[in-house]
Amino acid sequence: MASKTESMTGDEALSALVDGELGALTRNRIVGRLLEDPELRARWARYHAGRASLEGAEPGLLGPGFSERVAAAVSAEPPVRASGRLAGVRRPLWRRGGAAIAAAALVAVVTAGGVVALRGGIFESPASGVAATAPDTVVAAGGDAVPIVSGTYGDGLGPAEQERVRQRLTVYLNSHNRFADADEMPNVMPSSRLAGFNADP
Amino acid sequence: MRIHDPRSWRLPLAAILTTIMLAGVAPAAAADEAADLLMRMAEAMLSQAYEGTLVYEHGDHLESLAIVHGHIDGQEYERLRVLNGEPFEVIREGDKVTCVWPAERRMLEDQRPGDLPAPQPPRDLRSLPQHYAAELGGTARVAGREARILRIAGEDHYRYGYRMWIDRETGLLLRSDLVGRDDSVYERIMFTHIEPLDTVGRERFRPSLEGEQYSRQANPSADSTRLEDPEWETTGLPPGFRLVSHQNEAMPPHGEAVQHSVYTDGLASVSIFVEPAGTDAMPLRGLSRMGAVHAFGHEIDGHQVTAVGEVPAATVRQFGLGVQRR
Numbered sequence: 113m114a115s116k117t118e119s120m121t122g123d124e125a126l127s128a129l130v131d132g133e134l135g136a137l138t139r140n141r142i143v144g145r146l147l148e149d150p151e152l153r154a155r156w157a158r159y160h161a162g163r164a165s166l167e168g169a170e171p172g173l174l175g176p177g178f179s180e181r182v183a184a185a186v187s188a189e190p191p192v193r194a195s196g197r198l199a200g201v202r203r204p205l206w207r208r209g210g211a212a213i214a215a216a217a218l219v220a221v222v223t224a225g226g227v228v229a230l231r232g233g234i235f236e237s238p239a240s241g242v243a244a245t246a247p248d249t250v251v252a253a254g255g256d257a258v259p260i261v262s263g264t265y266g267d268g269l270g271p272a273e274q275e276r277v278r279q280r281l282t283v284y285l286n287s288h289n290r291f292a293d294a295d296e297m298p299n300v301m302p303s304s305r306l307a308g309f310n311a312d313p
Numbered sequence: 314m315r316i317h318d319p320r321s322w323r324l325p326l327a328a329i330l331t332t333i334m335l336a337g338v339a340p341a342a343a344a345d346e347a348a349d350l351l352m353r354m355a356e357a358m359l360s361q362a363y364e365g366t367l368v369y370e371h372g373d374h375l376e377s378l379a380i381v382h383g384h385i386d387g388q389e390y391e392r393l394r395v396l397n398g399e400p401f402e403v404i405r406e407g408d409k410v411t412c413v414w415p416a417e418r419r420m421l422e423d424q425r426p427g428d429l430p431a432p433q434p435p436r437d438l439r440s441l442p443q444h445y446a447a448e449l450g451g452t453a454r455v456a457g458r459e460a461r462i463l464r465i466a467g468e469d470h471y472r473y474g475y476r477m478w479i480d481r482e483t484g485l486l487l488r489s490d491l492v493g494r495d496d497s498v499y500e501r502i503m504f505t506h507i508e509p510l511d512t513v514g515r516e517r518f519r520p521s522l523e524g525e526q527y528s529r530q531a532n533p534s535a536d537s538t539r540l541e542d543p544e545w546e547t548t549g550l551p552p553g554f555r556l557v558s559h560q561n562e563a564m565p566p567h568g569e570a571v572q573h574s575v576y577t578d579g580l581a582s583v584s585i586f587v588e589p590a591g592t593d594a595m596p597l598r599g600l601s602r603m604g605a606v607h608a609f610g611h612e613i614d615g616h617q618v619t620a621v622g623e624v625p626a627a628t629v630r631q632f633g634l635g636v637q638r639r
Contacts, residue, residue: 276595278601280596281608284621285603287562287564287586304502305606307369307378307394
């Protein structure tokens, strides 16, 4: 007996994925098909761009060339409904991002046959006070590498305590970005950091 | 007795000298070209009007952003909107920064204090800051445009390097990766679409909120005063870093005065915050990481010290441990 995804056409499945109407299992299967099928990825990008346009974003938002990464991010996100969000309930961005980046890592591994280098901790004890702190990375096609480890806050804290530290750090980061850009090379990085760290305060 | 003919070593010597000269000239020319490209990018990012969409990847976050940038009456404007998740936007108007949460109908206005240095026009980047080296790479396509790749490597463990994809036609920065010494990417910005503009109207920089039904507040941290004689100093700075400014800030949420010192090596920067301990129920202890940004916190002499910057962990740790009362 055919499963729900198998019985859907490619376009129906993509539409459902973009609209966040698929369950986790089905969503993962669709993402798996996206990984294997470049033409499907391109169609997905067009669908998503279309929806972004309806929501007020520019259509150039998500080009097909970037679909792998963003497909993973969207597949890991719950549907965003303009009128359906519960008042006062906010899901921290770093939690949503954690799932997204895990999916992105999967994408990189599957598509590139890449190498996953995992270590127990993010920070290593520095030798003589100085050490490189290489992140855990997935090496993707073309030599790109993406960090796959979630943000870590403080030493030995639980998730709730880390979240409180994260909120506190956002205050420091705002101030840092506000003053630091005076002497930096002109680029969009400081503003993007400001946006990135405040998008879900 | 064997007599050497002086002419017998002239040819090999000339070849050796030529090789040495060429070896010196070629890298110098490449370095000049890299510096020219960097200067062109810096000027373009400041002066060029453009709009586009970009992706900002940091740590485990992935944000899609829409940007429009330009000048009106000699003042630089920039509007950046987050396109995924909760709506959020940042609007820069000269020194004024406004953060907008449209869903909550809330705005936060922030003004760089008048006695602090304003953003500088691009300085002469022909001589890169010490401890960095530039290298020209090949070409690639980003956002449908031809780009030249420029690598800036940090020469020690105290700073990251950069990989930049610079538009050959306009000089705009199309993609930028902040990379470690092992080429791991810590932070990435990449345009997926960019459009140079001839002009840009003021209406493009209006926040999404209209009407009166929204809350508007000033950021208390904007109440900053420059410190001529700071109580705390940082010793044992990592090589190449220098002090840019000291100021006292009324830091939210407690509103207590916090000494904020900013250091830079010319490309990266580190902030040091010192405040009385006990103002925060969950003070930062040890290291934290958010993409390229590291933070290190510890307590000294009844004060909480927090170092934050887009530098490796070893750098913020050294900064944090070097803070002492003057």
